[in-house]
Amino acid sequence: MATKMYYDKDADLNVLKGKKIAIIGYGIQGRGQALNLRDSGLDIIVSELEGIENYKIAERDGFKPVSAAEAAKQADLIQILTQDHVQAKVYKQAIEPNLKEGKALLFSHGFNIHFKQITPPKNVDVLMVAPKGPGALVRQMYEEKKGVPCLLAVYQDASGKAKDIGLAYAKGIGGTRAGVIETTFKEETETDLFGEQAVLCGGVSELIKAGFETLLDAGYQPEIAYFECLHELKLITDLIYKVGIQGMRKRVSDTAEYGDLTRGKRVITAETRKEMKKILEEVQSGKFAEEWIKENENGRPLYNKLSKADDTHPVEVIGKKLRGMMDWIK
Secondary structure (H helix, E strand, O other), rough: OOOOOOOOOHHOOOHOOOEEEEEEEHHHHHHHHHHHHHHHHOEEEOOOOOOHHHHHHHHHHOOHHHHHHHHHOOOOOEEEEOOOOHHHHHHHHHHHHHHOOOOOEOOOOOOOOOOOOOOOOOOEEEEEEEEOHHHHHHHHHOOOOOOOEEEEEEOOOOOOHHHHHHHHHHHHHHHHOOOOOEEOOOHHHHHHHHHHHHHHHHHHHHHHHEEEEHHHHHOOOOOHHHHHHHHHHHHHHHHHHOOOHHHHHHOOOOOHHHHHHHHHHOOHHHHHHHHHHHHHHHHHHHHHHHHHHHHHHHHOHHHHHHHHHHHOHHHHHHHHHHHHOOOHHH
């Protein structure tokens, strides 16, 4: 069955007219969505912790931030855009006591609903509008009269209008200009976590370091290894982003393409794919979620240790030096 796509013509902003939308958390995603919704003519209230930088940014943007409890009390739609590991606490302390029948709870990532860290009452709509890009891009594209594609999922349709609300919200942030794809909280959460761990963050980071270290161990200069294994990666990913893998292959040299076609599978082996399946299984079973929740409860000992260790990796040391020579990337 073909994937259903929704565009501007499928969404009606009037669904949200006369309603107040709370944005809980004015980080990069919160800022982008709040500004776009306001510019779309909707009534927005922002919640952020007083005194922190994001609070000051919200004030500079013309908002008057309030507490999460106050925002939830006033709002008809409550979009939770704090980090995953604090959402359950914010919900329990500030949002749940202010949820009433007819309100809607929104997310841009399904983690806390799917892994049952948040269990909403049955008399509210629960849905997700997830832009497939960072908040800064969501804002930039909107200002350019374009949009970032979004995912839409309805977890709970108490009003019978949850999908219409989601499409209107997506239109408000510019998503229907590019296209909205319907999904589920389960599919979005599991694919998002897997992608981050196996490909986008974990896979790419380790691939870069492994290639860099291989060249260093063979006696090549770290500067040359950096350019080959990290710096030029942007050129390739930009091409893939614009024209796909095959499009990229047709825009590099024949030598590069032949090396790609004949050597890539020697790096991503059957064993690698087996490990990817294991990572996916850990996501699907909830094992990763349980591990991450406990890691936060315990003060992040492993997270802090591993993150700090990579601060001094040779690729970071030489990269800082070389990026200082490239004014155009600042």
